[in-house]
Structures are given as structure tokens and as C-alpha cells.
Amino acid sequence: xxxxxxxxxxxxxxxxxxxxxxxxxxxxxxxxxxxxxxxxxxxxxxxxxxxxxxxxxxxxxxxxxxxxxxxxxxxxxxxxxxxxxxxxxxxxxxxxxxxxxxxxxxxxxxxxxxxxxxxxxxxxxxxxxxxxxxxxxxxxxxxxxxxxxxxxxxxxxxxxxxxxxxxxxxxxxxxxxxxxxxxxxxxxxxxxxxxxxxxxxxxxxxxxxxxxxxxxxxxxxxx
Amino acid sequence: xxxxxxxxxxxxxxxxxxxxxxxxxxxxxxxxxxxxxxxxxxxxxxxxxxxxxxxxxxxxxxxxxxxxxxxxx
Numbered sequence: 001x002x003x004x005x006x007x008x009x010x011x012x013x014x015x016x017x018x019x020x021x022x023x024x025x026x027x028x029x030x031x032x033x034x035x036x037x038x039x040x041x042x043x044x045x046x047x048x049x050x051x052x053x054x055x056x057x058x059x060x061x062x063x064x065x066x067x068x069x070x071x072x073x074x075x076x077x078x079x080x081x082x083x084x085x086x087x088x089x090x091x092x093x094x095x096x097x098x099x100x101x102x103x104x105x106x107x108x109x110x111x112x113x114x115x116x117x118x119x120x121x122x123x124x125x126x127x128x129x130x131x132x133x134x135x136x137x138x139x140x141x142x143x144x145x146x147x148x149x150x151x152x153x154x155x156x157x158x159x160x161x162x163x164x165x166x167x168x169x170x171x172x173x174x175x176x177x178x179x180x181x182x183x184x185x186x187x188x189x190x191x192x193x194x195x196x197x198x199x200x201x202x203x204x205x206x207x208x209x210x211x212x213x214x215x216x217x218x219x220x221x222x223x
Numbered sequence: 224x225x226x227x228x229x230x231x232x233x234x235x236x237x238x239x240x241x242x243x244x245x246x247x248x249x250x251x252x253x254x255x256x257x258x259x260x261x262x263x264x265x266x267x268x269x270x271x272x273x274x275x276x277x278x279x280x281x282x283x284x285x286x287x288x289x290x291x292x293x294x295x296x
Contacts, residue, residue: 001238001267002291011274014286019239019248020293027293042244042292050251057257060288061232067287095258098249103279151279157260168282210281 006035013067017056099123099163100156106145112154113138116165123158124219133217136202137165140213144169148211161219168212236286237263238270244292262286 002018005011015037020027023041031039040056043049099119104112116137120130137154144152148169155166203214239245245263252261262283264270270289273280 001270002293004267004271005274005289005291014289016289016291018293019290021244022293031293036291046247046250049247050254053248053251054255054257056288056290057232057235057255057259061257061259095256096260097253097256098260099253101261101263153279153282170278170281212282 002031002034002036015060017060019052019056095159096164097158098155099158100154102155103151103153104141104145105151109138109141109145112141116154116156119156120163123163125163125217129217129220133163133165133215136215137167140167140215143167143213144211152210158219162216163219164214164216166212166214168210170210232259232287234284234286235259235261235288235290236270236273237261237290238265238267239263239290239292240266240294241292248290259287260284 002016005014005016012035016035017038017040018031018036019040019042021042021044028039038056038059040052043052099122100115102108102112102115113134117130117134120126120133125133141152141154144167152167152169155168157164205212205214237245237248239248245265249261249263262273264273270291272278273283274286276283
């Protein structure tokens with residue numbers, strides 16, 4: 001795996017940290033020979049691992065320079081002009097905490113729903129608000145399974161007090177898309193409309209290779 | 224000052240076949256609220272699909288950093 005990354009001209013510039021339970025000196029040497037950027041023996045308990053993960057992030061994320069995105073692949077084509085920095089804010093993006101990232105198929109819609117409910121509760125979203133949000137996401141997931149090629153991907157993250165849930169699929173495009181009022185008595189076409197009614201915030205990003213629907217909800221005030 | 228700031232690490236790919244270790248690392252990521260997304264793949268083939276943007280990873284970002292478990296089969 002390491003060799004496959006480091007011998008691929010498109011991938012070899014990405015730093016690789018080998019994080020392993022092996023303390024075998026042979027593995028150690030072989031990894032550096034294969035151009036690993038660091039070799040770290042993985043501790044078994046969360047406290048030590050947590051410290052090491054922070055150390056890795058601080059080094060590669062804040063200290064070292066890394067190559068960054070490949071020029072051909074990035075920036076989503078919005079014209080390439082970044083918004084001006086707000087001088088009152090510290091530089092950099094607002095921290096985004098990833099809570100759940102899960103591919104799904106028709107067979108895993110139910111466990112996905114349970115996992116989502118659990119993560120929302122852990123983040124502080126419960127009761128009717130959680131129910132509505134889960135219902136909205138469920139509609140989008142069902143939509144992806146029905147219209148989006150049978151499988152997709154759910155990503156739930158938290159940015160400050162905003163929960164953001166994106167559902168991406170690989171649909172051929174517009175078959176599930178109209179988000180306006182639903183056709184009469186056609187349950188399968190209602191996903192996007194229902195999602196919008198339930199959350200009040202629905203963003204659809206359609207690209208050649210699929211659709212990403214994003215719904216957001218604010219966490220209730222603490223206390 | 225120019226725009227030559229270090230490229231931030233925004234997307235991190237974890238490759239680990241051990242569900243327990245994946246969960247521990249994700250937990251550590253959460254504890255520190257690191258401002259990067261942790262993407263998880265379960266073996267070499269899965270990771271290469273992610274890196275080459277093959278289904279189901281058609282829209283995967285290019286990672287800025289890879290965390291690779293060496294013990295995988």
C-alpha cells in the first residue's frame with residue numbers, strides 16, 4: 001500500500017504517516033525505505049493515541065508544509081475568487097468536527113438512521129428537532145437509493161453550533177431533483193420537498209457524476 | 224506578506240483494517256476537534272479507490288495527509 005502510493009506520480013507527494021502496532025525494526029526500516037514520511041507505533045490506549053494524533057496533526061497541519069491540492073482537481077469552480085478575510089476573525093476556517101461518515105446502500109438505510117440518531121443525540125440534538133432532522137435525512141437517503149444509483153454516502157459534521165448533513169449519490173442527474181411542491185400522490189418524488197419542509201434549509205449541488213443534498217440544523221442553546 | 228502560507232491540512236485519509244483502531248483514532252480526532260476531515264477506509268483496495276476517486280468515492284477529496292496502518296493484509 002505504501003509503495004503503491006509512493007510510486008504513483010499523482011499520489012507520491014501526499015505525506016504518509018505509517019501508524020502501526022508493529023514495533024519490528026524491519027518494518028520501521030522498510031517503511032522509510034519506501035518513503036514513509038513518518039513511522040509511529042500505535043499505542044493501545046486512547047489517552048496516548050489521542051496525544052499522538054494531536055502531535056501528528058500539529059506537525060503536518062500547522063508546522064510542516066504539505067503540497068496541498070493538485071491544481072487540476074480542486075476549487076469547485078465558483079470563479080476562483082476567495083471572499084475577503086474578515087479582519088475581526090482569526091484566519092483559517094471555522095473548525096469542523098466530523099461526527100459520522102458512512103457509505104450506504106438500500107440494505108443499510110435503517111442502521112444508518114440509528115447511527116445518525118445516536119450521533120445527533122451525542123451532539124445535543126434531541127426531541128422533535130432531532131426527529132425532524134432524522135426524517136429529512138432519511139428522505140434524502142431514500143431518495144439517493146431510489147434515484148441515485150442505489151448507494152451513496154452520508155457525512156455529518158458540526159461547525160460551531162450548526163449540524164451539517166450531506167448525502168451524496170451517484171445518480172444520473174435530475175430524476176429525483178425537483179425540490180418544489182411534490183407531484184400529487186407520488187410518494188417517491190417527495191423526498192426533497194419533505195426534507196425542505198422539515199429542516200427549512202436544503203442545499204442541492206448537482207454535478208455530472210451525482211447529487212449532493214445538504215441539510216443543516218442549529219443546535220439548541222446550551223443549558 | 225504574501226499568500227505563501229503553508230497549505231492547510233484539511234482532508235486526512237485513514238487506512239486501517241481494525242475497526243477498534245479506526246474508532247479510537249476517530250475518537251482522538253473528535254477529542255481535539257481537529258479542523259480537518261478524517262476519511263476512513265478499511266484496506267488497501269478501499270484506500271486506492273478513494274485516492275483514485277473510484278465508486279463509491281467518486282467525489283472524494285484529495286487527502287493532504289494519509290495515516291496508514293502497516294499491519295493490514
